[in-house]
Amino acid sequence: MRKSSSRHGHGLLHRGGVGLVWLLAVFNVGVLAWMGLAALRDHTAIFAEPWSLSSFGEFGNFAKAWSDSGFGAAALNTVLLVTGSAVVLVAISAPAAYALARSGTRVSGAMALFFALGIGIPVQVIVIPLFVMLENIGLVNSLTGLFILYVALSLPFTVFLLTAFFGSLPEEVEEAAAIDGAGPLRTFLQISLPLARGGLITALILNAIGLWNETFIALVFVQDTELQTLPLALLGFMQTQQYSGADYGALFAGVCILVLPMLALYVWLGRRIVEGMTLGAVK
Amino acid sequence: MAVASATAVAGRRVRRAQASAAPLTPLARRRRALFWPFIAPALALYLVFFVGPVLASVWISFHRWDGVGALEPRGVQNYEILLDDSTFLDSFANTMLILVVVGVATFAVSFALTMVLREMRGRKFVRAVLFFPYIVSPVVLSVLWGFLFRSPEGLLTTLWTGVTGNTPNWLGDNLFTVICIGLIWVNTGFFTTIIMAGVDRIPADLYEDSALAGATAWQRFRHITLPLTWDVVATAAVIWTISSLKIFEFIYAFGGTTNDMPTVDVWNSALFIYGSTFGGRNPQYQFGYASASAVVMLLVVGVLVVLLRRVMRRAQIQF
Known part of the structure; x- marks a missing residue:
């Protein structure tokens, strides 16, 4: 895709590149944010629906990690x-x-x-x-x-x-x-x-x-x-x-x-x- | 990691320091009296905790030893066994694979990112975001990376299943590939920052002239960017060589919940040393044998760094 677009000149190739770079940045931020959200969810919910926010609000996770573990x-x-x-x-x-x-x-x-x-x-x-x-x-x-x-x-x-x-x-x-x-x-x-x-x-x-x-x-x-x-x-x-x-x-x-x-x-x-x-x- | 920063420049700096040795001022003369007292504590620690242990490792490598009993001399036998040990050879091959394949991929991606980042809005923010994994604990990165590829509930696995309909077992079938891609992900931000700093020093008019002359993006990269950042790339290559041989936690944590080391297929030399001494459910404590592999590792670092500096040395380009 990048190869063929280079024939159309700098603009398209550059725009494609910029898109990919932002995708990468969004990926990094996304992984971090997902980690923060998953830390407040129930174990079974994380595994059943990794992409959803069900059971959000399990602040007990932190208490469990902090003291029990x-x-x-x-x-x-x-x-x-x-x-x-x-x-x-x-x-x-x-x-x-x-x-x-x-x-x-x-x-x-x-x-x-x-x-x-x-x-x-x-x-x-x-x-x-x-x-x-x-x-x-x-x-x-x-x-x-x-x-x-x-x-x-x-x-x-x-x-x-x-x-x-x-x-x-x-x-x-x-x-x-x-x-x-x-x-x-x-x-x-x-x-x-x-x-x-x-x-x-x-x-x-x-x-x-x-x-x-x-x-x-x-x-x-x-x-x-x-x-x-x-x-x-x-x-x-x-x-x-x-x-x-x-x-x-x-x-x-x-x-x-x-x-x-x-x-x-x-x-x-x-x-x-x-x-x-x-x-x-x-x- | 960053602790690897640049043995390469030390030589350069030393030479500069010597050249600047001016005629002695009274200050310099009095300062010299303080030289040894000032470096003594650091030097003592360095001798006891680095130089001594390196020599001891070489010495132990010629013995059979469990760390408790007496050292039992066995000549070069440890080294001979290493050459026949498929676990060692595979770990060594993995180390080299990470060094070369992950290294080349990381540098290629970093250059590509640099070329795009140079001319885009929000470059500082994006660069900062890409750099961040480099200062996060490799154990954490390993846990997160592992969860992306878990089967069937991993984040990327569920996406893949949604698009293609089938559920791959990435961690089971292609663990080492997953690890390698993860290493590229972790290191790209760091090397992009280094390469960008090199590219930023290139005068913009060189690009404008070449654009007027009708050079393609590839030609601009090949004939302007690459030659003018070569010394930065050479230093970065030395840093990568040193830090890639130290990689341990990111792979180790893939042992995950098994209460054991990860499978030997994904070991590198660092894991091999740990696995034949302190690691695993049943530690081996083969101190002599592991020391032999440690000495091999040290020789490899030394030879590679010298070779790299030799191969990548080029006439300095003034601009």
Whole structure:
């Protein structure tokens, strides 16, 4: 269809393309909206008439997911883990990135590349030694262990991102501060960090998103239901349905608990998120 | 995901940093004293949680080990068994299939979307909508995607039944295809955004001139868009390679309510490692064997990234 229309010139092809693109956008919005609506419907109704709105108004689905299926406890775990890890991550990465961006020596150049290599290592490749290591110090099946892993495993990306941000800041202000007698540590804390605020916030948000959705590490390192994070709660909820009977209404309520905070964040800070995520490729 | 962003540019940036090494100001000299204290915490964590484990994985791969008892040396035997293990070979083939087929399809769709989005109203809104799945948990996406294709009550299945009259069993008969299309759906928004940023840098008069000269849409794409976005595409290809090998949750969650991993037909290398160690109803704990497949995976990432950068390197076009 697209091929034949191209002979009729730009207009028709373009209009067809625009139609398809809007269809795709409507599809995405539609799936999201359907998920929200299904979360308020009864299980049998969802399966009998997926396209209708019968039995709408089952607010009990959310209560069921939140308390009976452990999404409430998981949400608390996740919020604590995500904020804690993201803040500590940025606190550790910022000085390192500043040193890498500002030193301009051969060592710092090689070191920046050395850190960047970590971005290319799939976590599945190192999960076995990590597991043995944490088991030996008693940190498997603990939120502390998960916290340490989250900080360590997100370091390469965060250092990379922040090195780019510090590198893009003008150096003149720092030089002026030095001439005024500020030491290098004070210059970093009082001049460079505030100047790089935008980058630090972006790093915080991107890590928060990544860790909010993180599943693999949690899956390997956490076994207790009380310690599970939101993605684990969702996986666990699906698995228990094998015995307790399927309830897709409550399942979609659980899905909403995972997605809606991300949607809110995206509506609020979408541009910053998209720019931060694609920064490496387009610069 | 985004955590994959651009090892590719690091090299470029490093070289730039070195070139700018100016004569030392007093500030720079004092700053140097802080270099090691500043990077020490990050470096220590990086060495302990990345570099050490990578080396340990290589070491463990030459042993038989259940993670509890003593390591039992067995040379390259693990690697030899891998080459005969049809589960491993199929997972590896799936990984490559996702890398190449899903990758090419994603880039093709992203380019097509870019060309349409460039000249349409509401482009920013549409782009934002298409990007959104990229920041949603892959487990959630997998649940939703699975429900679209469920038989007989899935949203797309019921539509299909309404139009054609028959009820296909997509998840049963073509699960891997469904997964691949889902991966294209998830990733397209991200890569469209990257490619669009590249296309936006192309001066509009190049398109106007070529339109006056009577170039078709395809000719404009082939001779203007593609060459002038090549460096962006090359970087995006490296990002895709790295992130495609990390894909796990989207496939894993198709195990759904079975309380087990999904069928081995749809495993990729990441699922293979999980399946031969911690995963499934009866975990295998074959740490040595799984480590061997992990080392293979790491080698594949390394070789592919180097190859890609070599093949896609081209003279920079100034414009």
